[in-house]
Structure formats: C-alpha cells, structure tokens
Amino acid sequence: MAQIDDLPPLRDVIARHELSALKSLGQNFLLDLNLTARIARAGGPLADTLIVEVGPGPGGLTRALLAEGAGKVVAIERDRRCLAALAEIAAHYPGRLEVIEGDALEVDIGRIVAEQGGGKQARLVANLPYNVATPLLVGWLRAEPWPAWWASATLMFQREVAERIVATPDDDHYGRLGVLAGWRTEARILFDLAPSAFTPPPKVTSSVVRLIPRETPLAVDPDVLERVVAAAFGQRRKMLRQSLKGLGIDPATLLAAAGIEPTRRAEEIDVAGFVRLANALVAGKTKAP
Known part of the structure; x- marks a missing residue:
C-alpha cells in the first residue's frame, strides 16, 4: 500500500490511540489509503476549495483530501476519542484542517461555509457513518436557500441506500430518497467498496455516490x-x-x-x-x- 504522506500508517495510529470502531456511532474505519485517495479524487477539483467532511474517524479520508491538495478541510467529528489523531494531521498540514467536535445533525454547516468559504460553495466529501447517513443527506437535500452551501457531494453509503438515492420510476429501490435526490440533484453511483476494505468489515457492500445540485429544481414546498x-x-x-x-x-x-x-x-x-x-x-x- 503506497503512502500518501509522511504520517504513520493508519493501523499504527489506531493502535497508538487505542481506537476501535463503535457500532453505536455507525463506524467502520477505511484504512486503505489508496481507496481513500480514490474517494478524495472523486470529489472533484480540490485546489483552493473548502471541503466539508463528516465523520472523519482516525482521518484516513482527511489525509487523502489534504494530500490531494484540498485548500482547507473542515472535519466534523462526534467521537472525542478520534480528536487526538486528527490533531496530529492538523499539525502536519498547518492551517488547512479545522476539526469541529459535534454532531453533524446539529452543526450549522451552512453558517461555517458562509464564514470560511470566501463566498464560495464547499464540496462535501465523506465516508458517512451508516447510522446517520440518510438523515444527513435528507437535510442537505432540503437545505434553504437553494442552490445550497455545497457545490457537490461525494459520499459513501451502504449499497442498498445508494441504490435508493439514484433510483428512478419503475425501479424496485425507488422511493422517498429517489424522489428527493432526483428533485434537487443529479446523482449517480461512482464505484463500490467491498466489506474487506473496512475495519471491522461491515456485512454489506458500500458505494460512493456523487450528487450535483440542480441550479433550478422544480418549485415546491x-x-x-x-x-x-x-x-x-x-x-x-x-x-x-x-x-x-x-x-x-x-x-x-x-x-x-x-x-x-x-x-x-x-x-x-x-x-x-x-x-x-x-x-x-x-x-x-x-x-x-
């Protein structure tokens, strides 16, 4: 596995900080830095861009985003156990990583982007915690005003949820998520990640989905x-x-x-x-x- 920076391997970081993925927080750590780099690159042009990451955990994707040239990353992490590992990444990339301790369902991300984005939209790139992935996405799809604070969203979900997001009429997966995502965005599945890529391995395949907001979605409450x-x-x-x-x-x-x-x-x-x-x-x- 190629190193993307001079920081220690993620397995060493997790061991040193005695981290373990908590089921209660929907955590599954992605340790392969080649895969995190692939997700980062899928997020689109990163240079001079504000990136919002939710649920960074020990920082695998965070490191990839910074190594790939993200202007600044704002990482929102609920798990206090991960903050020390993230602080080490912040020290390695001075001024380019801000870690906010909090629940992404409650943090006013739009306000943060307005304050730090220089008037520009941010890009969302995240391996979302499985247990809050759907409510987070619904909140971002319902953001007001529209166009929202995010210019694109490159997000990882369980494969079943990803299929519901991109579903269209006459598809067995078509439902609430398909309607909401189709109303305000153009969404597609980019690639899958096998359970073996994670620690601990989940029971399902994961998929990375890219959503691009429609500038003028149909008007409706x-x-x-x-x-x-x-x-x-x-x-x-x-x-x-x-x-x-x-x-x-x-x-x-x-x-x-x-x-x-x-x-x-x-x-x-x-x-x-x-x-x-x-x-x-x-x-x-x-x-x-």
Missing part, C-alpha cells in the same frame, strides 16, 4: 412534497386513488389537478409528477372553505 411521497409510498402497491386518502383531500380531485391517472402507483410517478401532486395539494387546501 419540501414539507408538502415529503408528505405526498410518504403517503404514496406508504402503500406503494396500491393505486394512488387509495394511497393518497390520508392527505385530507379527495384523491380523485388531487390526481386530476396534477394530471395523473388515479390507477397509477407510486413507483410509476416521476419527480415532476410528485411535484405536481404537492403543488396541487397546496392549491386545493388553499381553495378549501
């Missing part, structure tokens, strides 16, 4: 869109004239306003169709006495 999507896929095998009954408006009226046949099922409706349904729901509620 995100809360209403999620309500419609949740209702439709909550009973995905039923026709929409049945599954949408819980929205508080006659499904036939709603579907007619959106130009969708009542016998269609959720898995057959594209993003534009769900947006029309959400906007029709708002219009219908507004007109209701």
Whole structure:
C-alpha cells in the first residue's frame, strides 16, 4: 500500500490511540489509503476549495483530501476519542484542517461555509457513518436557500441506500430518497467498496455516490412534497386513488389537478409528477372553505 504522506500508517495510529470502531456511532474505519485517495479524487477539483467532511474517524479520508491538495478541510467529528489523531494531521498540514467536535445533525454547516468559504460553495466529501447517513443527506437535500452551501457531494453509503438515492420510476429501490435526490440533484453511483476494505468489515457492500445540485429544481414546498411521497409510498402497491386518502383531500380531485391517472402507483410517478401532486395539494387546501 503506497503512502500518501509522511504520517504513520493508519493501523499504527489506531493502535497508538487505542481506537476501535463503535457500532453505536455507525463506524467502520477505511484504512486503505489508496481507496481513500480514490474517494478524495472523486470529489472533484480540490485546489483552493473548502471541503466539508463528516465523520472523519482516525482521518484516513482527511489525509487523502489534504494530500490531494484540498485548500482547507473542515472535519466534523462526534467521537472525542478520534480528536487526538486528527490533531496530529492538523499539525502536519498547518492551517488547512479545522476539526469541529459535534454532531453533524446539529452543526450549522451552512453558517461555517458562509464564514470560511470566501463566498464560495464547499464540496462535501465523506465516508458517512451508516447510522446517520440518510438523515444527513435528507437535510442537505432540503437545505434553504437553494442552490445550497455545497457545490457537490461525494459520499459513501451502504449499497442498498445508494441504490435508493439514484433510483428512478419503475425501479424496485425507488422511493422517498429517489424522489428527493432526483428533485434537487443529479446523482449517480461512482464505484463500490467491498466489506474487506473496512475495519471491522461491515456485512454489506458500500458505494460512493456523487450528487450535483440542480441550479433550478422544480418549485415546491419540501414539507408538502415529503408528505405526498410518504403517503404514496406508504402503500406503494396500491393505486394512488387509495394511497393518497390520508392527505385530507379527495384523491380523485388531487390526481386530476396534477394530471395523473388515479390507477397509477407510486413507483410509476416521476419527480415532476410528485411535484405536481404537492403543488396541487397546496392549491386545493388553499381553495378549501
């Protein structure tokens, strides 16, 4: 395994700091620096760019991002045990790594980027902790205002989650994530990582996904869109004239306003169709006495 910098091998770092991956934090350490370098390069041009990394752990991907030329990395880490290892990386790359101790679900990343990005968007590059990967992504997809604080997101998920993110109508994986990701981004799977690449090995294959924000996504209230999507896929095998009954408006009226046949099922409706349904729901509620 080629060294990407003059720092000690990650296995030595983990042993010296007595680190072990915690299942409760969704941790699986990626120790192969060749693989972390590949993920870093997939993040796009890094020079003079602010990178946001979530869940750096002992810093394998952090080191790769810095070695590949990232202007600055802001790494958000919840696990205090990893801070000493990350501090060693910060000392090796003076002024280019800032470590923020905290829960990424609660940290105002948009504010940090506004303060440190010089008016530019950041790039998200992260091996996300599996147990919070989906809520993190949903939050980033719903960011306001849009275009958001991130210019691209190169993120690692469990393969099943990755397939849901890039899914389109008539795909068995198509659902809430596919609609939200398709609404505001163009998403694709770049490559897979085998369980053997991690310590400890997870039970599933992992995938790196790249998401590029759409500058002008279709206009819709995100809360209403999620309500419609949740209702439709909550009973995905039923026709929409049945599954949408819980929205508080006659499904036939709603579907007619959106130009969708009542016998269609959720898995057959594209993003534009769900947006029309959400906007029709708002219009219908507004007109209701």
